Amino acid sequence: MHEVLERFIKENLPAIEGKLNSLLTCENIPKTLQSSMVYSVNAGGKRIRPLLVLATLEDLGATSKDALTVACAVELIHTYSLIHDDLPCMDDDDFRRGKPTNHRMYGEAVAVLAGDALHTLAFNSLTKLTDTSAEDSLHIMQKLSDASGANGMVGGQMLDLEGESKSLSLTELEKVHVNKTGALLLFCVEAGAILAGLNQEKITQLKNYAWNIGLAFQIKDDILDITSTTEELGKTVGSDNSSHKSTYPSLLGLPTAGERLAEYHQIAKESLAFLGKEQLLLGLFADYIVDRKS
Template identity: 40%
Template sequence: MLKAYLAEKKELVERNLQKILERYEKPELYSEAMKYAVMNGGKRLRPILMYMMCDLFGKKYEAIEDIACALEFIHCYSLVHDDLPAMDNDMYRRGKLTTHVKYGEAEGILVGDVLLTEAFNIVANSSAVSDSNKVKIIAKLSEYSGFYGMAGGQFVDMKSEHVKVSFETLKYIHAHKTGKLLTAAIELPLIALDIEEDKREKLVQYSKLIGIAYQIKDDILDIEGDFSETGKESNDEKNEKTTYPSLFGLEKSKEILEDYITQAKEIIIENFDSNRILMDLTDYFGKRGG
């Protein structure tokens, strides 16, 4: 059921991304590189989470489609910049050459810049979202992608290379670098759909748990994963990054991962009638291969 759902919604997300990307024409090489960075594969989990929120509350998709594309633009920008020589210096992303390797380092920086900037433009000009909700969504999107969100987590992550960091610092990195955009994927559609505060709070709590679980699984895949499945080569060992396995060992990391998955599922069981898709998704976060 989940596999078919993810495939169906991924196709929908990518159609919407293509429509938005068609707006960008000249300079042609800039447009091409931008499209390459966005349409270079990927699971589209963040925008798909937004569609799940619509389905959970029986709402139509129109209200969240632009926001879903905007969030995916920000996610793709973060990957382009994360791959740069000054950051992780990766050659491959999703099994293909990274944007800066294919188009050039300066070009990669500018592709990331435009994806971040245009994300806010997409939300600001959406006809499907009320003006009052646009303000709330843009404020949250700025927070979750900026100093107190993904960028802040990335900064601490970069400064933590070649040093052994504490568990508290590792949790901060995971909660901000990865977790904040997953929270955005759940919280932003709830704002757009005017879902009541108590349900929003429960789902935000859920998002934080699966965000940490997602990163722990990433750490495990860096050891156990295969390039053919993950589509990237890990530089964590070379950069001497602290990870859950380096702090706790592989088996204990798997136990911690399972605990987060269990906590997340309890929220869905107790508050959302054991929603099947969300329960399956939670299991997926703990079992995914790439």
């Protein structure tokens, strides 16, 4: 990872962790439920989504006292979706990031409820922004709910489940990922841009960047599932292959999947040209997504 990005992450992670945990602090929550929510929020996520929100503001030379809250709201949505996706009736995963999944620790009922509660908390936290107009707050909530609902993330998980038992075309596979992973990454960049007061034309450019890193992110995940070790990845490798799931490598072969990854990476970087700066954090993020080992 480039040292500039590394420094940015090191500088911002403590505030993200602090904000996430302060959002989870409320004395009226039943103890087991709260413990289960805290467990998954603190289960070692890389905080890519919150960092993307903050990096967007930084690259745009803007600040907002609400940036952290918006950044953490996305992480809460992401965390709830992981808890539900890991359930036995869904992907049935016992481990995530090297730790037992929520339902392995707390049982399925609590896991369902912890996911639900984090889901609600994400929207609740966005109703309390202090440095953002009510109009912009609503706009951000609309974008987050578009990105995470039936025609976004949840829809993508549905398509992903349906795709497990059949061969998908490349177009169908892309649709799964654009919905399941891409929409939320796109939201991160868009939300940062809204907080920064960017005009619509430039927001569209940034969305193009985000769309491309979203797909690059997924292709890289698919490649790592084949080339990485369980230890590096913190979850079982080769699970896609053993379940005959359609992936970029299975549809295109590993070398062509790698080329496709490079293409998306390049388009993402080119989409940032309008910012007229060298060494943008968002550009370094695109590099990191492609180069990461887990």
